[in-house]
Amino acid sequence: MTYAKITGWGKCVPPTVLTNAEISNFVETTDEWIVSRTGIEERRVTHVQLSELATLAAKRAIAAAGLQGSDIDLVILCTASGDSLIPNTASAVQRNIGAHQAAAFDSNAACTGFLYGIQMATALIQNGSNQRAVVIGADRLNYFINWADRASAVLFGDGAGAVVLEASTEKSGMIASKLGCDTEKRDILEVQGPGTYVDRFHTSACYNVAFEGPEIFKRAINGMNGACTSALESAGLSGDDIDVIVPHQANLRIIQTLAKKMGVSMDKVMVNIEKYGNTSAASVAIALCEAVEQGRVQPGSNILTAAFGAGLTYAGMVIKW
Ligand code: ACO
Structure with a gap:
């Protein structure tokens, strides 16, 4: 049996911090409202292109794996905010990291994207198509924000996280997953517009992140809970066998309710939502990197990850470290 072991991880969060207090200078909101409703204290923002964030995260993951860019034969960039519609942004990352022989494509499952990417890379490694993949979750949703709309202005942060997966006979990497899409209400979270291409006809000012918060809140908990239960069942594990849970960081109250529903202690x-806000496809990737950096993940640890995003996509996944 071939597995896709995670051998490297890295993140790139932009250095510019935007605090709740700073946001309250230009829209009617308060630090107290944002912290009590979401758990977010500050977020990172950037004007650099998505490919630059993604490249840095990928380079760090590849270095942590002890590899060179040229060792990588597959680049999957999970994002909803690529540099342009065509060509794909993964090809810029492939070039920047020197993975000249690698296949490269973008994948958009919004905030759930990174887990969809891990599932795809694992499948391609397991069927022998690829040996060493880098999967990147990266987004700069602040590009799409209408900064006069307080509902969305407080929620999002920019960033990127990446992992390297390598073919291995050791039982490790993704061992079970459940991906899905709750399309009944697919229009309750959307960004309409032409994409991130900017020229004299298009500017970021034409965008707006439109969403129905309370409905998403409810569906996020149900979607992630169902997917986690199903992934645990497929892995033959229970919540007690899990060492750490790494959920999508959209709202602290969603995370707390999910933990309660699953019967696991916080x-x-x-x-890490307090530092970064909702970084969309980067969210689970950055949280996973930080869990490793903090020593919460050790060799052999069982990790349960969960995500939910526009579409409405959802995923639950068990990863053995
Ligand atoms: N500051 C102050 N007041 C605000 C703000 C703000 N930034 N934003 C909204 N309000 C007001 C609203 O206008 C409303 O006022 P009203 O009662 O006078 O009409 C009141 O606060 C309550 O608004 P709700 O939207 O009901 O607030 P809620 O408690 O649901 O919190 C939130 C909103 C944080 C978005 C929550 O619904 C949520 O986290 N939802 C799920 C995640 C989500 O939707 N994320 C965005 C999409 S991306 C994703 O993660 C899938």
Whole structure:
């Protein structure tokens, strides 16, 4: 049996911090409202292109794996905010990291994208098509924000995270997953517009992140809970076998409710939403990197990850470290 072991991880969060207090200078909101409703204290913002964030995260993951860019034969960039519609942004990352022989494509499952990417890379490694993949979750949703709309202005941060997966006979990497898409309400979270291409006809000012928060809140918990239960069942594990849970960081209250519903203590749950806000496809990737950096993940650890995003996509996944 071939597995896709995670051998490297890295993140790139832009250095510019935007605090709740700073946001309250230009829209009617308060630090107290944002912290109590979401758990977010600050987020990172950038004007650099998505490919630059993604490249840095990928380079760090490849270095942590002890590899060169030229060792990588597959680049999957999970994002909803690529540099342009055509060509794909993964090809810029492939070039930047020197993975000249690698296949490269973008994948958009919004905030769930990174877990969809891990599933795809694992399948391609397991069927022998690829040996060493880099999967990147990266987004700069702040590009799409209408900064006069307080509902969305407070929620999102920019960033990127990446992992390297390598073919291995050791039982490790993704061992079970459940991906899905709750399309009944697919229009309750959307960004309409032409894409991130900017020229004299298009500017970022034409965008707006439109969403129905309370409905997403409910569906996020149900979607992630169902997917996690199903992934645990496929892995033959129970919540007690899980060492750390790494959920999508959209709202601290969603994370707490999910943990309660699953009957697991918050001590087991990785939370970093206070520093970064919702970084969309980068969210689970950055949280996973930080869980490793903090020593919460050790060789052999069982990790349960979960995500939910526009579409409405959802995923639950068990990863053995
Ligand atoms: N500051 C102050 N007041 C605000 C703000 C703000 N930034 N934003 C909204 N409000 C007001 C609203 O206008 C409303 O006022 P009203 O009662 O006078 O009409 C009141 O706060 C309550 O608004 P709700 O939208 O009901 O607030 P809620 O408690 O649901 O919190 C939130 C909103 C944080 C978005 C929550 O619904 C949520 O986290 N939803 C799920 C995640 C989500 O939707 N994320 C965005 C999409 S991306 C994703 O993660 C899938």
